[in-house]
Each structure stands twice: as C-alpha cells, then as structure tokens.
Amino acid sequence: MTADAMAPILRIENLCKSFGGVTATDAVGLEVLPGETHAIIGPNGAGKTTLISQLSGLLMPDSGHVYFKQCDITRLAAHKRAHAGLARSFQITSVFMQMSVLDNVALSVQARAGHSFHFWTPARTIRKLREPAMEKLEKVGLQDRAGDITSSLSHGERRQLEVAMALASEPDLLLLDEPMAGVGTEESARMVDMFKSLHGMTMLLVEHDMDAVFALADRISVLVYGRVIATGTPDEIRSNQDVVRAYLGEET
C-alpha cells in the first residue's frame, strides 16, 4: 500500500456545534482509515446523531473542519457530498414506501449515474440501473422481495433496504446511523452477518447495540457529552477506565 492509500479517508478536526447552551459537538477530532469499520458509541445524548448529520451535510458545524478524501467538505451541500462518494443510511428508516423494493435501489443507482433529465426511456427497462440494483439487494439478502412494494417490508427488511440503497451509490465511505435501531434480536443477528460480509468497505457506524459494535468494528471512538474520550480497538476500549466510568457512572 502506498502512503496515499493509508491516508485517512475522512478526517474531522476540532468540530464544534452547539444548540443554544447545549454543546452537542465539542472539539471532536476523528480519523477514518480506508477499509476500516469505525464505530462511534456513546451514551444517550452524547451527540452521535448531531455528529453524523454534520458529516452528511444536514447540519452545518459552528467551527472546525471535515476533510473527505483530502478535500474540505465542511460546508458542502448534502447532495454534493453524496456525489463525492459519501453515502448515509438513516436512523429513522427513510425509503420510498410506494415503490417496489427494486425501484428504491434502482433510484439510488440512477442518482449515482448522473442527472435524471431523461424523459423517454422507461426507467424500469434500463439494465444498467436494474442489474446493479439487484446485485445490491442480493448483497443485503433482500433479492426475494425485489418486486414487492416497500411498505410491505418488515422493519428489519427496511433497514436492509436502506443499506442496499446506500451501497448502490457506490460510496467511498458509508455512514451508518444506528442501522440496528428498533430491530429484533433475530433480525439484528442477520444484519451483523450482513455487515460482516461487507467488511473491507469503509464504514463509519453509529450504533447503540454493543454486541454488534464489538463484533463489527476495527476501531471504536467513544463520544461523551460531545467529546471523544477514547479511540482504539475493541479490546482497548473494553479495558479503558474512562469509558467504563462514562458508561457505568462516576463511582466505579
């Protein structure tokens, strides 16, 4: 590997964001290396979603910088970040309910393929949209439901669809905002397997489910009150005294 390949794909420097008196992101610094699964954990209200929203462009930070593939994207609009190769899955399932499952993914492929000012050819007959879409559905294990209307999917299946849509934009970095949120035990185990099979793709994972995080992450950053208090491998984090204190209370 060249030095360039090992340069962080995402670098966050001194990022700050506050809402009124509440500091949701407090001088956060973080690096995501190519190919790693990097997890962000933290107790409720630690500012995880605020952080990921600033990375995807839905919120603008007060100060600090976000570098993606060496470019400063701190103030780039959300749709431009998506084009640059930064895809996001939503904490609250966000899909197109009245379309078929395959349509959802195909629309994501279409967004990646360039502008959509094509008025004539039926979109559902375009193989360069349908085939990659089907391939992504196979990756997340939803191929059997491709033709079904999305509103008929279970909660867990919708989460899988989310991931397929994010994959369809062929991202360099996948932002996963609590992909297991609200998913039952059985489905969550299936999703852990799915993410394991995606290993090698650069992922930034925000997740509550500790079993999932420790099973998937190469490195973990712990966020408490908007600050990163520790970054390291799962083993390092497990034995880190600050982290234990943050999770179990001051007295421990």
Place this chain on the structure above:
Amino acid sequence: MSIQQTEQSKPSSAGPGAASRSGQRLNAERIITLIILAALIVVPVAAYYGDARYWVDLATRLVILSIAATGLNFILGYGGMISFGHAAFIGLGAYAVGIPVFHSINDGFPLIASNNGFLHFVLAMAVCAVFALLTGAISLRTRSVHFIMITMAFGQMTYFAIVSIEKYGGDDGLTIDLRSEWPLITFDHPLVLYGFCLASLFVVMYLVHRMVNSRFGMVLQGAKQNEERLRALGINVYNYQLTAYVISGIICGYAGALLGNFTTFISPEMMDWTRSGELMFMVILGGVSFLFGPLIGAAVFLLLEESLSRFTIHWHLPFGVLLILSVLFIRGGLSGLLQKLGGARDR
C-alpha cells in the same frame, strides 16, 4: 398506474399469485379503458350526424378539460405538488389565441397579429412556460399549504391583471372572431375541432405516461414520497420539480388554446381560483396518479354538473356532498375504485 404496474411485475420474483392478480386487474381496466375510448370516438360522431350538437360540444369540453387535468395530474398526482392556480395557465393559453386574433382584425401589435394556428399554439405554450418558470421558481421554495396558497395567489394575480386590461375586454371578456387557421383542416367544423382535441389528448396522455415512467418520472415520484431521501441520494429535487411544473403549465396552456378555439369567447373568469379548484376536483375525483384518472374525473364532473344543474340552480350543494363522500370513502378516486372492482386487493 395500470401500465406502471405491469412493468413492475416484470423484474418481480413475487409468487405466481401476485402475477395472476395483476393480470386480472389489467383486464378489468383494459375493458373499461376500451369502453371509454370507444365512447369518445363513437358518441360525438353519432351525435353530430344525429343532429345532437349538444353532445359534441359536451364531448369537446370534456376532452379539453381532460388535457388540462392530465397536465395538473402530472405534478399533483405524480409529483405531489398541489397547485391551486392552474386555471391561470388555461386562461393564458386562451388569451394567446384571443389577443393575436384581436390584433389581426383590429390594428396594432404587428409582431403577434395573426390567425395562424401554429403561432397561437406556440405562443400559448411559450407564455405558459415562462409564467410557470417564474412562478414555479418562487412557489417551489415553499411546501404543503404554503405552496397551495402561493400558487393560488399567482393565479389570482393573473386574473386581476387580465381584468385590468381594458383593451382586451377586461372584466367583460373577449370574443374570438376567428378561430386558429391551419393548413388542410378548419376548426370551424365541430367534428374536426373535436378530432383535433381528442388526438391532442391521446398524445398528451402518451407523453405523460412516458415521462412518468422515465428516469425523470422516478425522481418526480420519489420527491412526492420522500424528498429528504432523494436529497441524500445526491439529487437536487428543486430542479426536477421546477421542470415538471413548467411541463405541466405548458400542457394546460395548450388546453387553454384549444378552449379558446372551442368557446370563441374568453374572459378572466376562466382563470378564477374556483376554476383551478374544479380542475383539482377532477384530478382527485378521477384518482391521482392514474393515467386515465383525469379523463374519468372530468367526465364524471361534467356529467354531474349537467345533470344536477337541471334540477336546481343550487347544484353546487349536492355536488359538494358527492365530492366529500368520494374523497372520504373511495381512496384512489374513481380509478382506484375501478381497480378494486377489477379484483385488485393490494392498493
């Protein structure tokens, strides 16, 4: 949505049950569609030769309104943009016929003074495109109720602008003394005019069908369902919605030019907000986001209007009750109801 669903079932790996169900639905719909098409061709011709001109006129009005409603359905049904000002486009289209004819008879405005049909229709569509671009660019910065109100405001603005132009009749309206002139055909023959309108309706419906299922259409429908998600996918929704709004305005302008030729009398009243409301009723009554919805909605609307107004001058009252009932109890409008009767359970 009928044709859409057949295409959808192609890549589907759903069970055979689903396939046969959609086949059944297709047949019921296809039969009804064929009946409508046959009636649209047979009834006016029979009426004309049977000396029942009234039915020819009614059919012409129906077809013209269907074109406009199809234009509105494109953004309202498929795009989720509830425009309450679309009568303005119809009015502008009609005045794009009336004003050139006015100047070709009286002097002035030599640039557009003409009876040429091509000039009238191109002018109607161009004016509506520009008007849609300007008003859409502003309106589409708002959403939901605000969008409804601002489109209505632009509609009313146009209404009052035309009222204030004394030269073209102002409040009293303008009589179009000559219809648009074409090579080979004449709009003075009611069946020729009707045939032209009907052919236009088919072309417009086909174009809308193509657009709705194209990549552009997927974005348009996606924006209705989940705008935020489209943006996260990297799509600048505004540009697509504005384009759709302009296309919709052009279709309604075209319908307006036809309407001017049909009624030969135009007045600002045709762009009043109640007219926009009627257009919306047709779309909703027929079933939003169904290709044939606007045609069915316009047909039922006109028939109800004609029949109820024979019993009472307060025909709006029972009419309103029927509309409320249809909105409350038949989801998907009349097209949705037809599909249900055709055996579809999953909508």
